[in-house]
Amino acid sequence: MKKPPTPIGPAPSIRRLPRYLDYLRGLESERQRHVSCTEIATAFGQTAIQVRKDLAICSITGRPRVGYPVPALAAAIRAFLGWDNASEAFLVGSGHLGLALLGYAGFSNIGLNITAAFDSDRRKIGSHHHGQVIHDISLLPEMARRMQVHIAVLTVPRERAQYVCDLLVGAGIKAIWNFSDPQLQTPDDVIVETVQLSASLAMLSSRLQAQSHSPT
Amino acid sequence: MKKPPTPIGPAPSIRRLPRYLDYLRGLESERQRHVSCTEIATAFGQTAIQVRKDLAICSITGRPRVGYPVPALAAAIRAFLGWDNASEAFLVGSGHLGLALLGYAGFSNIGLNITAAFDSDRRKIGSHHHGQVIHDISLLPEMARRMQVHIAVLTVPRERAQYVCDLLVGAGIKAIWNFSDPQLQTPDDVIVETVQLSASLAMLSSRLQAQSHSPT
DNA sequence: TAGATTGTTAATCGATTAACAATC
């Protein structure tokens, strides 16, 4: 029942890597050659030690007194995340959120390239958005095989989520970026990463609530 | 420089509460009177002890042999999160993501009610989306005061984020649900909760990458 | 060289899990 742990590195460290990459992009454009952990840490209000530990999981090594070479560090992070070559992905569910993601230009920076979009709604199928046609979802399995796509961005209504998820798994999809339902059931070898906005809002709300009960 | 810790409870626990609430909604509609931690834990593949600890932060108490009364438990979670009365919020930035959030019906379940939307783009101002007019952002400060709104959902382009954020703070906004820029600078008394999609994708990507380097 | 910065090993901190007495 349990997923295999697949211990790549501490989750909090991995989640911080994209921000370092962002920062390094800035340094690269300024042609800065090297950067120290202290410098990065200061920019983010963290400790230098934490930055060093985080970078270590990408198995890149710095030089005392000098720091890390900027381009090599960025390359190491990208390689660790597999963002050196953009992965092709399908968008499944062309509602408002799905189309917003389809139109998001920033994915090129984070290794994602949405190559086709799908829906099951007759009224949406065939329409164009952000330069893409919405395909009938029944075409997905064949297209996934033909185009060798193994990643899906799932943005269908919650009621449909498990059904569509099963279809994706059947089509050989190996990783699902899931915006639909925090309860998806999948085989152990399918990677699911769930974005749960309500969890984030709960953090905001609880802090607000705490504040309103103990006003300074 | 550092934010005040505001220790309400462990963040991981708080992030799990919305899912419990979801589950309880299901039980309520089935008119189930009581629920045990074991039952909830089984549904989520967690341990009963963790569920109990999580619920404890909402300061609700169960009865041995019986469990927790379903309606009271749901009410306690909602009260803890401040979701018993929907909070009014402004949407700031009416791009694709912003409009998707504006149209998201599920916010009523999680204590959020977007009462006005703003943008600075002439072409968007005055247009209607999901039953709302997009207002000129210059009107925000006055409207925030008049409507007593203290929460903003920030979905502007990253380049504009800090500028708009400063404007929000000046307008008396006390909490920002931030989709724009993980680096926002705010005064200590302003609550910022950042949704960083790239962090989530990094989790997905790194697992995929690890798998591809050590195929079973 | 001197000193800043690294990588590594140890200590601390916080969250999860376990153990168990209390209780309905």
Added chain:
DNA sequence: TAGATTGTTAATCGATTAACAATC
């Protein structure tokens, strides 16, 4: 009552932070 389930106190586990020798 007996036994399931709670709340609480203790043990474990993992991540962060600290300490420090290695090194450019």
